[in-house]
Amino acid sequence: MSVDTETVKRVARLSRIAISDERAESMREELNTILGFVDQLNEVDVDGVEPMTSVVDINMRQRHDIVSDGNKAKDVVANAPSHEDNFFMVPKVVE
Numbered sequence: 373m374s375v376d377t378e379t380v381k382r383v384a385r386l387s388r389i390a391i392s393d394e395r396a397e398s399m400r401e402e403l404n405t406i407l408g409f410v411d412q413l414n415e416v417d418v419d420g421v422e423p424m425t426s427v428v429d430i431n432m433r434q435r436h437d438i439v440s441d442g443n444k445a446k447d448v449v450a451n452a453p454s455h456e457d458n459f460f461m462v463p464k465v466v467e
Contacts, residue, residue: 373407373411374404374407375400375403375404375407376400377393377396377397377400379400380396380399380400380403381396384396384399445458446458
């Protein structure tokens, strides 16, 4: 698959990007290089290869799922304009 200059200009217009003719030509070359690399990757036989999250076999560290209040109540209300006993104080809005 290759991209021509008109396609580059069309994509730039759809993306609302102003692009000169010279820049469109260099972008065409760059995009064709990228697409050529993708075509090379498509040639690799990956049948029977398990998907990986890392190139090294590692176990992800996990924290214990313990419910807590975070012990941060004072930090949470520290910047509130008005608070009392770690609760936000707000004006009455319903009569």
